[in-house]
Amino acid sequence: MQQKPQRTVTPLPTVRRFPVYLRLLLQLKSQGREDVSATTIAQKLNLEAILVRKDLSLAGVVGRPRIGFEIAPLIEKLESFLGWSDPAKAFLIGAGHLGSALLQYEPLRQQGLDIIAAFDRDPNLIGETIANKPVLAIEKLPSLARRMHVHTAVLTVPASVAQEVADLAIDGGICGIWNFAPTQLDIREGVFVHHEDLSASSAILTVQVSKLLHARNSSAADSNETTEEP
Amino acid sequence: MQQKPQRTVTPLPTVRRFPVYLRLLLQLKSQGREDVSATTIAQKLNLEAILVRKDLSLAGVVGRPRIGFEIAPLIEKLESFLGWSDPAKAFLIGAGHLGSALLQYEPLRQQGLDIIAAFDRDPNLIGETIANKPVLAIEKLPSLARRMHVHTAVLTVPASVAQEVADLAIDGGICGIWNFAPTQLDIREGVFVHHEDLSASSAILTVQVSKLLHARNSSAADSNETTEEP
Numbered sequence: 001m002q003q004k005p006q007r008t009v010t011p012l013p014t015v016r017r018f019p020v021y022l023r024l025l026l027q028l029k030s031q032g033r034e035d036v037s038a039t040t041i042a043q044k045l046n047l048e049a050i051l052v053r054k055d056l057s058l059a060g061v062v063g064r065p066r067i068g069f070e071i072a073p074l075i076e077k078l079e080s081f082l083g084w085s086d087p088a089k090a091f092l093i094g095a096g097h098l099g100s101a102l103l104q105y106e107p108l109r110q111q112g113l114d115i116i117a118a119f120d121r122d123p124n125l126i127g128e129t130i131a132n133k134p135v136l137a138i139e140k141l142p143s144l145a146r147r148m149h150v151h152t153a154v155l156t157v158p159a160s161v162a163q164e165v166a167d168l169a170i171d172g173g174i175c176g177i178w179n180f181a182p183t184q185l186d187i188r189e190g191v192f193v194h195h196e197d198l199s200a201s202s203a204i205l206t207v208q209v210s211k212l213l214h215a216r217n218s219s220a221a222d223s224n225e226t227t228e229e230p
Numbered sequence: 231m232q233q234k235p236q237r238t239v240t241p242l243p244t245v246r247r248f249p250v251y252l253r254l255l256l257q258l259k260s261q262g263r264e265d266v267s268a269t270t271i272a273q274k275l276n277l278e279a280i281l282v283r284k285d286l287s288l289a290g291v292v293g294r295p296r297i298g299f300e301i302a303p304l305i306e307k308l309e310s311f312l313g314w315s316d317p318a319k320a321f322l323i324g325a326g327h328l329g330s331a332l333l334q335y336e337p338l339r340q341q342g343l344d345i346i347a348a349f350d351r352d353p354n355l356i357g358e359t360i361a362n363k364p365v366l367a368i369e370k371l372p373s374l375a376r377r378m379h380v381h382t383a384v385l386t387v388p389a390s391v392a393q394e395v396a397d398l399a400i401d402g403g404i405c406g407i408w409n410f411a412p413t414q415l416d417i418r419e420g421v422f423v424h425h426e427d428l429s430a431s432s433a434i435l436t437v438q439v440s441k442l443l444h445a446r447n448s449s450a451a452d453s454n455e456t457t458e459e460p
Contacts (some may be wrong), residue, residue, distance in 0.1 A: 023412060105428075111429040152439050159253075184250070184257075201408060205424050
């Protein structure tokens with residue numbers, strides 16, 4: 001049996017960059033390229049070449065001098081490391097607008113997460129299917145999670161019920177929660193929460209845009225001055 | 231006129247934490263609390279107290295010895311800094327599943343981003359409204375962005391057309407792009423892109439879950455050993 005690369009030693013920032021490398025490699029492959037240097041990868045992604053080499057060595061791949069990396073085997077290694085070749089089963093909790101969108105969002109499955117069912121409290125939703133996935137009553141989650149060996153949950157419920165629903169999921173053996181609810185969760189040991197913080201993203205965007213507009217306006221004022229006072 | 235805190239000097243990691251502070255402060259306020267110490271904030275958010283004090287001082291707020299921060303004025307400062315009291319107008323491009331979900335996602339507006347219209351290429355969508363926002367033909371974007379002084383765009387299109395659509399938006403004066411398309415964008419100077427990388431999130435989740443399950447199984451094996459060999 002082939003040895004898998006050690007998952008436990010890979011730092012999270014590296015894990016976070018793996019999908020970015022993969023996207024670029026798939027793009028280069030579709031353009032007919034067969035190999036690529038760490039320097040080229042670094043340039044295209046705005047990273048340092050030394051970081052790229054280190055990251056890829058953690059996936060168990062070492063480039064060859066002058067040639068760099070063969071693209072096809074590198075793609076295979078990264079996909080296997082990330083589990084994209086064998087997606088993890090997940091439950092989604094909260095089949096509202098955001099939840100339905102994620103159920104219908106094809107790239108997730110290709111990228112390692114296979115949402116197989118949704119759970120909700122709304123009697124109008126229970127019994128429906130969204131993107132071929134059943135919407136079930138939330139009470140059924142713990143027993144189904146145990147029976148189907150599902151350990152990952154995507155949380156797309158309002159902030160007010162997020163904690164209660166997370167506790168229920170954890171009771172069913174869920175140990176990884178992707179939390180889209182705009183709230184902090186109190187979580188016991190042995191459970192990992194990744195908070196998808198859309199408000200943090202929107203904060204960064206707003207602040208950066210106002211900085212750029214400020215710079216734009218100042219330079220426009222400068223050039224007005226020049227033209228008006230020749 | 232009241233002086234706004236300097237936006238240009240605030241580091242992005244601090245900006246990213248501001249909404250997290252705000253959520254906690256609003257929660258404490260709703261529980262009837264009037265003040266809170268940096269130490270309490272730090273404990274609840276799993277941060278260092280010294281970092282919390284530094285962050286909040288960048289928003290122009292300094293705590294008082296023993297008492298800490300008064301909650302109501304701190305909320306006001308942070309909301310004004312982030313522009314939550316006066317949301318930035320934005321266009322959404324790509325009114326598919328994810329796009330529609332964001333159009334209907336109430337918290338965004340409360341959190342500083344007011345999506346006022348959507349754009350698409352699909353004749354079946356053009357002319358419709360989603361959550362009271364019109365879906366317009368993509369060709370109209372540049373002129374409307376200029377006329378309405380919209381500088382921010384949310385990109386929820388497939389990866390294959392993301393670059394083309396981003397270029398069109400930038401032609402219309404858009405300088406901030408929130409990119410949900412799973413692809414790297416080539417962007418000219420003076421434009422900021424925040425990549426919402428759902429695949430990076432799903433990668434982290436998958437890797438952490440498999441680490442936790444591994445730990446769970448080993449400790450289960452340990453306790454089995456103990457019970458079976460008394």
